[in-house]
Amino acid sequence: xxxxxxxxxxxxxxxxxxxxxxxxxxxxxxxxxxxxxxxxxxxxxxxxxxxxxxxxxxxxxxxxxxxxxxxxxxxxxxxxxxxxxxxxxxxxxxxxxxxxxxxxxxxxxxxxxxxxxxxxxxxxxxxxxxxxxxxxxxxxxxxxxxxxxxxxxxxxxxxxxxxxxxxxxxxxxxxxxxxxxxxxxxxxxxxxxxxxxxxxxxxxxxxxxxxxxxxxxxxxxxxxxxxxxxxxxxxxxxxxxxxxxxxxxxxxxxxxxxxxxxxxxxxxxxxxxxxxxxxxxxxxxxxxx
Numbered sequence: 001x002x003x004x005x006x007x008x009x010x011x012x013x014x015x016x017x018x019x020x021x022x023x024x025x026x027x028x029x030x031x032x033x034x035x036x037x038x039x040x041x042x043x044x045x046x047x048x049x050x051x052x053x054x055x056x057x058x059x060x061x062x063x064x065x066x067x068x069x070x071x072x073x074x075x076x077x078x079x080x081x082x083x084x085x086x087x088x089x090x091x092x093x094x095x096x097x098x099x100x101x102x103x104x105x106x107x108x109x110x111x112x113x114x115x116x117x118x119x120x121x122x123x124x125x126x127x128x129x130x131x132x133x134x135x136x137x138x139x140x141x142x143x144x145x146x147x148x149x150x151x152x153x154x155x156x157x158x159x160x161x162x163x164x165x166x167x168x169x170x171x172x173x174x175x176x177x178x179x180x181x182x183x184x185x186x187x188x189x190x191x192x193x194x195x196x197x198x199x200x201x202x203x204x205x206x207x208x209x210x211x212x213x214x215x216x217x218x219x220x221x222x223x224x225x226x227x228x229x230x231x232x233x234x235x236x237x238x239x240x241x242x243x244x245x246x247x248x249x250x251x252x253x254x255x256x257x258x259x260x261x262x263x264x265x266x267x268x269x270x271x272x273x274x275x276x277x278x279x280x281x282x283x284x285x286x287x288x289x
Contacts (some may be wrong), residue, residue, distance in 0.1 A: 001211070011181045019170050019178070023190045028162065029169055030201045031113075036061055037106035040099045055086045058102055067105050068098060070286035087242025094147040097136060100154050102128065103289060108289040112165040120180050122288065123163065123244070129287055130240035134273065135232050138239075141269045143149055144228045152211035152229040153236045155204065159212065160187050166194075192216070195259055218258070228263075233257045243277060 016161035022028075032038075039057050058065055073082075080103050083089050090098050104125075112122040117202075135153030139146035167178055167224065192218035195212040207229040214223050215233040237259055241249040255270055265273075 008218045019167055019186065020087065020189075021082040022166060022170065023186070023194060026193075026197055028166065029195060030162070030169055030198060031111050034106040034111060036039055036064060037103045037111075038104045044101070050076070051087065051090045054095060054099060054102075055090060056084060058098075059283065060180050064105055067100060067286065070231060070285055071101050072098070072161050074134060094136075097147050097150045099173075100147075100151045103128075103151075103287065104132075104154055104287060112161045114161070114164050115168055116177060117164055117168075117180065117183070120183075121133070121161070124157070124160055125288055126284060127240050127244055127266060129156060129235045129245045130280060131233065134239040134243070134276070135236035137273055137276055137280075138232045138236055138263065138265070139228075141265060142228070142232075142263055142272065143233065148205075149236070150205050150231045151205070152208050152215075153240075156201075156215050156233050156237065157191060157195065159191040159193070159198055160217045162194050162198050163187060165190060176204045220259070231259060231262060235263060235265075239273065243280065271280075 033111045036057065040054070041051055043057060058068060068089055069083060069262060072093050073138065083092060086098075093101070108125060129278040132152075132154035133148045135149035139149035145171075164183065167183065167186070171177055172239055192213060196209065199209045199212050207225040210223045210225050211230045214220050214230050220230045220234045234259065238249055239261075242251065242254050251274060254274075255267075260270065
């Protein structure tokens with residue numbers, strides 16, 4: 001790619017500054033949730049959530065119903081289970097995991113303006129889904145709430161999607177487009193706060209809000225949720241990074257993370273989690289649009 005000329009560089013700098021100012025002022029254009037995603041989230045975070053209501057809601061969307069079957073069947077395959085109904089899918093995956101799956105599928109369908117960055121967004125969703133599934137598996141290993149861990153992992157970096165959406169809205173008439181390398185800088189500076197604001201606007205459950213804000217580095221010790229979801233999300237994020245790019249996070253580096261003894265995971269438990277690669281890959285492939 002040729003270097004930008006002075007005019008292009010000036011246009012790029014102006015656009016980037018305008019976007020940074022927008023993010024710093026928290027002047028966000030929160031896109032509305034799809035109807036199904038909004039109803040699913042409200043249902044599963046309410047005090048009267050139950051499987052029959054969730055099944056009825058999902059059945060209103062035949063394409064979504066088919067995807068849920070695919071995902072649950074993929075998850076059950078390794079255990080020689082056969083999923084033949086949505087009620088079996090909910091029983092096998094768990095209420096919030098099915099809800100999170102429905103939510104992820106709905107949100108991928110055009111909620112955010114990601115034009116021009118489709119491949120990169122595909123990679124972001126891959127990492128998010130892997131974090132969700134590894135979070136669920138870690139929770140199973142230590143006897144914690146696996147559904148909450150899945151939802152936290154799935155949504156822990158959703159602020160990045162809103163940043164891409166904000167950039168695209170801002171550069172709609174711009175003569176140059178922001179390259180992905182600049183987008184990564186915006187992520188580093190703003191994604192946690194943007195995600196926190198989006199979690200408030202979309203009324204995410206409290207454990208998810210905490211995971212978004214505190215999962216990185218060692219900030220997880222500040223979390224107040226009794227479900228350990230933020231700590232689990234920290235390790236699940238690293239597992240997802242290893243899943244996507246083992247050179248960035250090697251197996252040895254993964255085992256050496258300080259969060260591993262915090263979660264009291266044995267070497268055998270880590271072996272089991274590392275052995276889930278193919279199963280999680282199959283699950284992710286059914287959920288990417």
